[in-house]
Amino acid sequence: MKHCMKEDTVTGIIDKKGRIPNDLKAFFNSGGRSLILKGAPGTGKTTLALEILDNFSQECETCFISARIDEQALKRHLRWVDFEMLLSRGKDEGSRHTNKGTLSRKELDRLESRVEEGDESLEEDYNPGPGSGTVNGDTWTMDLTAILPEIDSLYDQLATDGSGKAMVAIDSVDSLSEKYGISTKRLIHTLQKDLVERSNVNVIFILETAENSSLDYMGDGVISLSMKEIGGRRLRLMKLDKLRGQSIRVPEIAFSLDYGRFYSFPDQSCISHVSKSGDEKIPIITLDGPLSGLTRPGEYTLFQIEGSVPTSIVQGLARAITLESATISRGIYTTPSLRLYGSRPMDKKHIGKHAETMKFISPTAMLRRNSVDPGTVQVDGESFAADFDFKGIAAMFPKSRSQLFLMDANQLLSHYGQAAIGDIENHIYHLIREGGTCINFTWPASNQQDMDLGMSHRLLKITNLGPHILLYGEKPHSPIYILASEAENPNARVFLQVL
Incomplete structure (x- = not known):
């Protein structure tokens, strides 16, 4: 997805370019990573997810699914976004695709085994009703179009792309779970297995809560967004709680959402450091x-x-x-x-x-x-x-x-x-x-x-x-x-x- 900075024809202001931390870029570079992105409403989760997609849009196919934000609202507030990557029509109008998704019998056998054992932890897991799928040999075929049109569109999009590299953001997993009566944990588990582990796709799961939960353990990475008061003023903070396989040099970073872009600020090592000779570098500060x-x-x-x-x-x-x-x-x-x-x-x-x-x-x-x-x-x-x-x-x-x-x-x-x-x-x-x-x-x-x-x-x-x-x-x-x-x-x- 090609993205170009464009001029605001109303104000004449050039859109500011966003920035994500280098540690986060390195985390996604290898592919096949999942990120839990969470925070209270208004902390910038959607903007960060779109900024990550934009950052990788030149390298791979990017897809954004939203079950809670209207596409027109995104266009009004985030005009820099490449809207070709949005897969949101299934939210209101049904999927653009009519193909059926084929799921491996392996996961179904595991689920049935747990049911036979009386595993009470399955109470919140989705249990498809009669007639929603058919078994043919070792394969269970389920009509996802009737159940999860957004996910069906996503699978078809990734299957037809053929590039072998893709990044997906789902905003939010909670909304999809509530909409279709499937537990959040079950939905994340399914996408983690199919897309991340078996297809090497990078997936961003957006959660509408800032609290720690067992869902944090399901992602390869966890990022929390929050706001802090300093002297009666609001400060936006990003906390890199976990990035599996990637060292975290700066765990907490301030950021802004100016111009509708997510911009994480470089840490102070860029302005204050010790030189090779052992002398502390004196920065050149502009008096503005x-x-x-x-x-x-x-x-x-x-x-x-x-x-x-x-x-x-x-x-x-x-x-x-x-x-x-x-x-x-x-x-x-x-x-x-x-x-x-x-x-x-x-x-x-x-x-x-x-x-x-x-x-x-x-x-x-x-x-x-x-x-x-x-x-x-x-x-x-x-x-x-x-x-x-x-x-x-x-x-x-x-x-x-x-x-x-x-x-x-x-x-x-x-x-x-x-x-x-x-x-x-x-x-x-x-x-x-x-x-x-x-x-x-x-x-x-x-x-x-x-x-x-x-x-x-x-x-x-x-x-x-x-x-x-x-x-x-x-x-x-x-x-x-x-x-x-x-x-x-x-x-x-x-x-x-x-x-």
Whole structure:
């Protein structure tokens, strides 16, 4: 099934291309795999199933059966789908095929044996009534057209394709089971044996529940879709519970359904990793979305860094802020913070050729061996008010009309003590009033966060959700953004993608 991206003639927006995890692609590559796809209503099960089919449409025959969603509704909401793969007419109009399906006697003999033994677990299994099938030698022939028209259409489609490779999605197995009075377990078992194990077909079974059940053991793979609340915002998550024969590198992945496409985000290894030399890679972060305008004069921004956010992410953000201000020759002052600038704060990877616009105000106790360079301003470290005197700071930047103060508040309070809170607040207030900018990075271990909440124009939170780094604004309120890379390439630029 060939799929092409197409332009929306109403809005002029180009449809966004979807993405499924690499582990899931590898799982289906060998063929003959079944996947249990489950989740509560509205979590994106149908969209994911169609995205998987679209991903493999160039390699094999793809079929989609829906017993609960009208074909016209799919066309309205998911216009990118190749609707030639839909086998939904049997749902309302009867099958397009009139062939009869022939089933091996082996399964019937096994079923009859269990009945003779009084197996009570068969109570929910479908038991065809008299006249629904005939026995001829070793074969039981059943008129599936009268019972399961969708499945009959599917079998005929696969039989006539002849390519030897196929992928099927059934949405949902629960609906078909309820519609025809056949237990879900019995239906999955039949399709698993006939299509997956004997015909090497990939089959996606969609279930309309998020709960764990014995059905999970019947599939080669199990994926659960869910939604989670973070700071009063909704986050969509995909959990790879099981992929038989395939290692799962990232078990839980955030995804979006923008433009009606299923897009799973790459994990943070694409934006934060350790190089071969042992150095942590500093990502190139684009200041867009809630990060745009951070260095605007007269504003105070407070970052709350939650959880185990990698230091490289914070350093990448500090570098981006520094470069944006330095390129317009704006004076920047800060302290030699390991969390903001690492062990080599004046390295060109942080500030490039603009070193003359940046000063590190360093109390003697903060200085590290061999860390003194032309950008370092040594102070005695006894009083914050004296060390960060405005007249002295202005004299450092004679060509700059306003300055940017990049703070590691944890470091300042650790050195000057809690008694310096008032002096720090007064310094920020005076700086903002004079058209300067303050950007303050804080971590949960310190208790200085409360002192700044009322003063800040922006309050941004950065948190680590396992495989992803998330950012969202509390003031002003913003949706959740994920730090994503343009490609699965450690050297690619990092940008913010709204979830």
